[in-house]
Amino acid sequence: MSLRLLFLDELMGYAKSKVMIVLWFGLPLLSFIIHFIQPDTEGLPISFLVGLVVSSIGGTLSSVMLSTSIVSEKNQHVYELFLIRPVKRSSLLLAKFFSVFLCLIVAIIISLIVGMIIDIFTVGLTEYFLNETFESLIVSISAMAITCSIGIFIGVLVSSIPVAAILSVYLGGQLSSIILLPTIFIESLNPVILALTLGVSLTTIIMGLNIFLFGRQQF
Amino acid sequence: MIDCIEFRDVSKKYKDTQALDNISFKIQKGEVFGYIGPNGAGKTTTIKILVSLIKDFTGDVFIYGKNIATNRKDLYNLIGYHPQEAHFQGWRTVDHAFKTFGRLSGLSSDFLETQTQEILELLDLSDVRYKKIVHLSGGMFQKLRLGQALLHEPEILILDEPLSGLDPTMRFQFKKIIKKLAKQGKTILFSSHILNDVQDIAGKIGIVDKGHILNIGTPEELQSAFHVGNLIEIVVARNTPLCHDLKELSSVDYIEEVKSVKQIVHLKHDVDIDEAIQQILGQISNQKCQIRKFNLLEPSLEEVYLKYVRGEVE
Numbered sequence: 001m002s003l004r005l006l007f008l009d010e011l012m013g014y015a016k017s018k019v020m021i022v023l024w025f026g027l028p029l030l031s032f033i034i035h036f037i038q039p040d041t042e043g044l045p046i047s048f049l050v051g052l053v054v055s056s057i058g059g060t061l062s063s064v065m066l067s068t069s070i071v072s073e074k075n076q077h078v079y080e081l082f083l084i085r086p087v088k089r090s091s092l093l094l095a096k097f098f099s100v101f102l103c104l105i106v107a108i109i110i111s112l113i114v115g116m117i118i119d120i121f122t123v124g125l126t127e128y129f130l131n132e133t134f135e136s137l138i139v140s141i142s143a144m145a146i147t148c149s150i151g152i153f154i155g156v157l158v159s160s161i162p163v164a165a166i167l168s169v170y171l172g173g174q175l176s177s178i179i180l181l182p183t184i185f186i187e188s189l190n191p192v193i194l195a196l197t198l199g200v201s202l203t204t205i206i207m208g209l210n211i212f213l214f215g216r217q218q219f
Numbered sequence: 220m221i222d223c224i225e226f227r228d229v230s231k232k233y234k235d236t237q238a239l240d241n242i243s244f245k246i247q248k249g250e251v252f253g254y255i256g257p258n259g260a261g262k263t264t265t266i267k268i269l270v271s272l273i274k275d276f277t278g279d280v281f282i283y284g285k286n287i288a289t290n291r292k293d294l295y296n297l298i299g300y301h302p303q304e305a306h307f308q309g310w311r312t313v314d315h316a317f318k319t320f321g322r323l324s325g326l327s328s329d330f331l332e333t334q335t336q337e338i339l340e341l342l343d344l345s346d347v348r349y350k351k352i353v354h355l356s357g358g359m360f361q362k363l364r365l366g367q368a369l370l371h372e373p374e375i376l377i378l379d380e381p382l383s384g385l386d387p388t389m390r391f392q393f394k395k396i397i398k399k400l401a402k403q404g405k406t407i408l409f410s411s412h413i414l415n416d417v418q419d420i421a422g423k424i425g426i427v428d429k430g431h432i433l434n435i436g437t438p439e440e441l442q443s444a445f446h447v448g449n450l451i452e453i454v455v456a457r458n459t460p461l462c463h464d465l466k467e468l469s470s471v472d473y474i475e476e477v478k479s480v481k482q483i484v485h486l487k488h489d490v491d492i493d494e495a496i497q498q499i500l501g502q503i504s505n506q507k508c509q510i511r512k513f514n515l516l517e518p519s520l521e522e523v524y525l526k527y528v529r530g531e532v533e
Contacts, residue, residue: 002323005319005322005323006323009319012315013308013310013311016310016311017309017310073308076304076305076306077302077304077305077306078305078306078307078308080272080300080302080304080305081302081305081307081320081367082323083271083272084270084271084272084295084298084300084302085295085320085323085324086292086295086323086324086325087323218272218273219267219272
């Protein structure tokens with residue numbers, strides 16, 4: 001009950017504080033920019049490239065957003081107002097995770113749709129392109145899940161906003177690429193299955209750790 | 220009288236600092252309890268234990284006889300908490316804050332709407348209902364903190380430094396609101412490091428310092444426990460001599476001559492005040508001193524408090 005309320009509340013917060021607008025318009029804008037730059041994609045569709053760029057930038061953004069907002073709310077004792085009510089500490093973190101994650105998924109999907117539209121008008125849409133785009137979508141979403149959980153991890157542990165932001169930029173975006181590394185060295189691995197497996201398992205482990213650490217903190 | 224809140228041998232340590240050291244006290248239902256002490260005395264720690272924001276402490280805390288460690292879920296709706304420092308997220312409006320916290324407290328939409336209107340009216344915040352919290356003044360912000368604590372109609376109000384940072388007009392308004400809530404029969408614990416904040420509201424006052432409860436009692440009890448009632452001020456008429464030989468009286472400890480026309484008689488602690496006054500008046504009469512002023516000095520609560528926290532009273 002409280003998780004659902006907190007989740008909707010967080011979404012409302014992102015909507016009111018214009019975070020959603022920045023994500024949902026900013027990331028798809030990258031699709032256009034990438035198209036106009038016309039990079040040498042070596043046969044890959046624009047939508048695939050868009051997926052990779054967006055997941056990297058979106059991952060860093062989500063990590064910074066989550067870590068700095070948690071540090072700020074801890075320092076301002078915001079959680080006291082929640083925890084004096086029948087609200088679980090884990091719900092506070094999960095609501096943050098799911099709301100940011102959902103915002104990013106929507107942003108990625110919009111960006112990929114923009115990329116696909118560009119592909120349709122430039123090189124045409126083939127089954128190969130669709131498969132590559134789908135693969136890009138899954139990898140992006142899995143990477144986002146990991147970066148969101150890392151952002152929360154940094155937010156829970158750190159008490160300075162600048163430190164949280166710097167660590168998030170260094171770690172958040174970069175660690176999510178771990179999801180792609182095995183496919184570079186082992187060609188037989190299916191990147192979609194690997195991304196899903198690593199995305200779900202690593203996110204679950206990190207979020208479990210976050211909830212444990214957050215539960216031990218004094219407010 | 221029913222015991223509403225009871226602390227029994229409660230201690231709390233932060234690394235090397237003993238924040239609370241074996242404190243015990245009771246607050247009865249309907250009582251307004253002023254919890255005073257200097258900054259860092261242990262007030263907020265006591266309060267955070269009571270509202271379950273701090274869970275790792277030793278000892279027991281009971282609310283209506285139920286141990287808070289094992290009955291937390293039953294007690295959420297009994298307590299309203301005004302935190303000392305907590306902020307609201309900047310994007311919220313007053314209305315939105317009330318909606319969120321009301322729903323999280325399990326209130327129905329209809330009841331929440333009624334409560335919101337009543338509380339905004341009580342706190343004189345109706346005009347800013349749809350204003351963003353970041354645009355509120357300090358006083359309004361403090362009222363909002365109190366408002367969220369009242370949403371679910373709690374029987375017990377825990378107010379941590381509710382008057383801190385307020386200007387005199389706002390302090391007056393706030394005290395009026397607290398008095399009104401007390402009249403409704405709510406049990407109120409409120410902390411302050413300024414005695415004046417609590418002395419005209421609280422029926423009972425607890426003085427805490429360095430994690431110890433130094434004394435608990437009504438304002439009158441605290442004053443009498445202090446023994447400085449055993450001072451008599453005597454002022455003689457100008458150009459007349461001070462009364463002599465008062466120190467020979469059995470009830471007098473020593474005489475302090477403040478000015479050429481004023482002396483303070485320090486009585487012994489164990490004397491009967493009324494008998495001592497009679498003795499002194501008799502001596503004055505015998506010496507035919509021309510008295511302009513004869514006054515039994517009552518200590519202000521502020522003096523009592525300062526003496527306690529400076530360790531001048533056992």
